[in-house]
Amino acid sequence: MKVLVLGADGYLGWPTCMYFSKRGHDVVGVDNYFRRSAAMELDCEPLIAVPNLAQRAKTWREMTDKDIHIHIGDITDYPFLKSIFKDCRPDVVIHYAEQPSAPYSMMDHDKAAFTVRNNLISTLNVAYAVQEVVPECHIVKLGTMGEYGTPEIDIEEGFIEIEHKGRKDRFLFPRQASSLYHTTKIQDTDMLWFYIRTWGIRATDLMQGPVYGISTEGADLNPSLMPHFSYDEIFGTVLNRFVVQAIAGHPLTIYGKGDQIRGYLNIKDTLACVYLSAMNPADPGELRIFNQVTETFSVNELAEKVKRVGDRLGYAVEVRNYENPRVEKEEHYYNPTYTGLLELGLKAHYLTDEVLVEMFRVVERHKSNIHDHKIFRGIKWQQESRKVQVEAQVG
């Protein structure tokens, strides 16, 4: 199978390239190094400096005798993306090339506008390139559970049947996110769903929860093949951050009460989910949606786990409740469905103490790279002056 991975340099993109390559597929990876340049600009580089994509592909070939072809460029440039589609004619395109950080999208106007332009034009371009070059190509797009927000009703896998005044119809599950980034993921789903209905193209939208972990079968071959592992507030995900904080002696940064519940998954399961989706494509004209999580936890539960394991390993882990810089419900109902990927054959890696110990062991080896000032800066969702009023609204 010919696999085109967009955003191939990212936390999930590079492990995905290796995962498909190892299984005998032809992989082409594309990235514009946005994440690297933004991390440099914002002084929040990942824990481990890894070589550029061309060098990583070279190492991969040395280790496995398999090629991953790399193109560096910006997929919001349509002629660039279309030329890659024409060269590669992928059977599946995996679209990780969105700006993935909620805090980044809330920092200022320019970063908000970048997030909107990048995420929507990249998705538009993917839809157009598929339609114009390889209409049968299956689009696997990463969505996020954050699109659903925290509704008072059970969260279904993407669609819901609504009965209203004695009549019924089926709709995308109503979405209401709590950052601009998450809102752009609602928007790109709407756009992709429109083109699927109109053109008969096909996509799988993977509504992913926050991912954790650093170890994958490919990354474990050679340190150069490790993923970008961010521990800062902007690009780091919560469990990865807590492990680094525990090792650095920084209090675990719980925002507000910590009763926010989300669905989580191990990076190994992300790879398996994307692979299962690619191997079992959506039908032409279908937008297939899976909720890509394996278990749910509150932030407090995650902190307790990290503290228990950290304390056992000799760290005196402190947990602290910070004033929440975000606007979000800190206590809420949360009951998402996530059976579709299990039915496709996913064997989940759950968050056991052993998994946490393994994460601690890898991060410990890079402890000297941890810079305390990168851990928390408190990027706020709203101006101080208008705070009270909005809290009343959200509450």
Place this chain on the structure above:
Amino acid sequence: MKVLVLGADGYLGWPTCMYFSKRGHDVVGVDNYFRRSAAMELDCEPLIAVPNLAQRAKTWREMTDKDIHIHIGDITDYPFLKSIFKDCRPDVVIHYAEQPSAPYSMMDHDKAAFTVRNNLISTLNVAYAVQEVVPECHIVKLGTMGEYGTPEIDIEEGFIEIEHKGRKDRFLFPRQASSLYHTTKIQDTDMLWFYIRTWGIRATDLMQGPVYGISTEGADLNPSLMPHFSYDEIFGTVLNRFVVQAIAGHPLTIYGKGDQIRGYLNIKDTLACVYLSAMNPADPGELRIFNQVTETFSVNELAEKVKRVGDRLGYAVEVRNYENPRVEKEEHYYNPTYTGLLELGLKAHYLTDEVLVEMFRVVERHKSNIHDHKIFRGIKWQQESRKVQVEAQVG
């Protein structure tokens, strides 16, 4: 009241400027003349060539002794928009500055990308300028009934309570549009609603149906003050097009079966609705949604009305069913609610034969400007090669 009108040169923008100015409000109008340049590029200029905005403002001052201040520029340029907000400090901003044509958004990749960028970045910029400069300012944004599509359930005014597995929540009414343009209006609502929840700003979203008419109290003062009246397939709305087609001796262009039902309103009612919304603003933290139509018709019913009036006026009006270039349901359930604006005090102008006769009389005076080749070119929603498959989906 200080009123900022974005998209002040458009079919609705300029009449809105005059409507508020006449009632004693300070009006600032902004436009980048996109509509004029696109119409020139695509050979589809409106029926009546009207002077530029600066000249129209001058004529308005001569006729009424009132000033409308004009700025020419692109509101996707945030420093430009912010400087206008700082100068003007509006109490209400009326956002007409989106690319408003469904066929334009479906012509090719570049026009699709322009539509996404223009419509989303303009709305993002309006939200940011309000938050950063005048947080109490009321945003009046034009939405479209097309965002709802044609669901099997009754269409409420913007929000719906959903009961699911014994629990309830209130959501934006689920939206599923049938063009990229209409999809961008779903997307901008999601974005504005996010910032309203997060920042406590306020907006009214007017879900407008296709507008018809050429006569307004301001336009009737002087031919230079008339609105852009488009009769082409790209920028013209259906009833305006049918009247021009009847006078030109062109068959009325019904797409497919003609049983597509939509809600319509007279341009005079658009002005009244926007004015009523501005005079009765949404609360801080509120997204207030009105369905801005006054009556519903099928395309066949509109054609019958135009034929009846046209025949009476001596035109031998032919009605013809064209192969539908769009992807849309040609027979469907349609039951929208539209009581909110009536409750605010709207006195509707319904589509009587007298209204049609008046439209015929104005268009007749400009009959020599009608160019037959602009009337229909059949911009298609999909490539011919993939047509059958998609029709099966949509049906």
